[in-house]
Amino acid sequence: MSDTGEAARSRSRSEDRELLRRLHEEGDIGARERLVQRHLPLVRALARRYAGRGEPLEDIEQVGAIGLLKAIDRFDPGRDVALATYATPNVVGEIKRHFRDKGWAIRVPRALQELNARMSLTIDRLTSRRGRSPSITEIADELKTTPEQVLEALEVGSAYSTLSLSIGSTNEDDADPLESIGEEDAHFEQSDDRAALEPVLARLPEREREILSLRFEEGLPQTQIAEQVGLSQMHVSRLIRKSLSAMREDLR
Amino acid sequence: MPEQITLEAPLDDDFQPVVRLIVGGIATHAAFGFDDLDDLQLAIERLLAEAGADGRVALSFEVRPGAIGVRIGPLHDVGLVEALKSDGILPGGLTLARILQTVVSSFAVEVVGDGDIVVRLEKLAEGS
Numbered sequence: 001m002s003d004t005g006e007a008a009r010s011r012s013r014s015e016d017r018e019l020l021r022r023l024h025e026e027g028d029i030g031a032r033e034r035l036v037q038r039h040l041p042l043v044r045a046l047a048r049r050y051a052g053r054g055e056p057l058e059d060i061e062q063v064g065a066i067g068l069l070k071a072i073d074r075f076d077p078g079r080d081v082a083l084a085t086y087a088t089p090n091v092v093g094e095i096k097r098h099f100r101d102k103g104w105a106i107r108v109p110r111a112l113q114e115l116n117a118r119m120s121l122t123i124d125r126l127t128s129r130r131g132r133s134p135s136i137t138e139i140a141d142e143l144k145t146t147p148e149q150v151l152e153a154l155e156v157g158s159a160y161s162t163l164s165l166s167i168g169s170t171n172e173d174d175a176d177p178l179e180s181i182g183e184e185d186a187h188f189e190q191s192d193d194r195a196a197l198e199p200v201l202a203r204l205p206e207r208e209r210e211i212l213s214l215r216f217e218e219g220l221p222q223t224q225i226a227e228q229v230g231l232s233q234m235h236v237s238r239l240i241r242k243s244l245s246a247m248r249e250d251l252r
Numbered sequence: 253m254p255e256q257i258t259l260e261a262p263l264d265d266d267f268q269p270v271v272r273l274i275v276g277g278i279a280t281h282a283a284f285g286f287d288d289l290d291d292l293q294l295a296i297e298r299l300l301a302e303a304g305a306d307g308r309v310a311l312s313f314e315v316r317p318g319a320i321g322v323r324i325g326p327l328h329d330v331g332l333v334e335a336l337k338s339d340g341i342l343p344g345g346l347t348l349a350r351i352l353q354t355v356v357s358s359f360a361v362e363v364v365g366d367g368d369i370v371v372r373l374e375k376l377a378e379g380s
Contacts, residue, residue: 123286127286132285132378133285133286133287133288133378134285134286135280135283135284135285135286136276136279136280136284136286136289137280137283139286147280148277151273151276151277151280152273154276155269155272155273155276201346212346215354216346216350216351216354219354221287222287222290223287233286233287237290237294240294241294241297244294244298244351245301247346248298248301248302
């Protein structure tokens with residue numbers, strides 16, 4: 001390894017340490033965001049290992065990002081270990097847990113998975129062609145299948161266990177740190193504002209926050225949001241669902 | 253003449269996909285677009301997620317041309333009443349009430365005794 005490479009790595013670790021210190025000692029949420037951004041390439045690289053198993057890569061990356069957040073939050077600045085080293089098993093563990101929890105979904109017939117994959121483009125194409133959201137029957141006609149199959153295929157993509165981000169761990173050390181923070185929140189003012197989701201909104205990835213804001217603050221329909229963020233309408237729908245479920249879990 | 257469909261389901265998360273499929277089928281029958289169908293599924297999904305994981309819930313659907321009314325309850329979680337309050341939502345506040353305001357055409361909460369509530373949702377199809 002060259003001196004330059006070693007120096008860059010050392011500088012990067014120092015920057016991480018400073019950001020971690022600011023987060024853990026001063027509660028600097030901005031530092032947390034910086035850390036997430038700095039280590040997202042690691043999450044993407046790890047997520048790619050699990051691509052092609054019936055889940056969209058973006059979804060795997062999102063789950064991996066949750067693992068990264070957990071690693072950042074539970075990192076002990078007193079330990080002499082790089083954040084990337086510490087985060088890797090957390091990210092991989094989160095992804096594996098996700099696949100395990102969704103085991104039923106990836107065992108669905110291949111034809112249904114393929115139909116789900118084709119549907120995303122079809123919905124966008126029909127929306128563009130007709131100037132409105134297509135009905136299930138129209139989607140089925142376009143795909144030469146039945147409305148029942150379309151609904152089932154939609155479910156393959158949209159079904160999401162609200163527990164999948166935090167269940168399955170019997171190891172106390174593997175407990176969800178966000179969840180424990182959420183418990184304090186929930187006990188604090190549970191009776192006054194049980195469903196207040198905003199305290200955990202900031203923990204979502206930036207793209208998901210933007211989508212939620214466009215949908216629930218600005219009131220844009222999914223079709224417009226999809227255009228604005230450059231995703232399919234189905235993907236926007238999935239991200240909204242997953243984000244709301246993940247936030248809900250944080251508060252439990 | 254509206255069609256009535258009633259369903260009683262466990263509140264357990266495991267049954268949410270089943271409820272979603274049924275809601276999807278009903279919305280398809282009402283010729284809802286994907287947008288509207290997805291909104292209605294999301295509204296019911298979030299409401300049931302807030303209602304806890306124990307016990308059962310009754311859902312009653314009234315299907316009219318271009319519209320679906322849903323009656324959900326009785327629900328026993330008192331925290332839901334607070335979560336469903338529409339007044340006092342701060343800008344940027346993402347409460348259950350804000351979510352429902354966005355994804356359904358109207359909703360109402362009815363106290364039915366002993367703190368139990370019934371939630372009524374109405375979703376009109378786009379252009380109705």
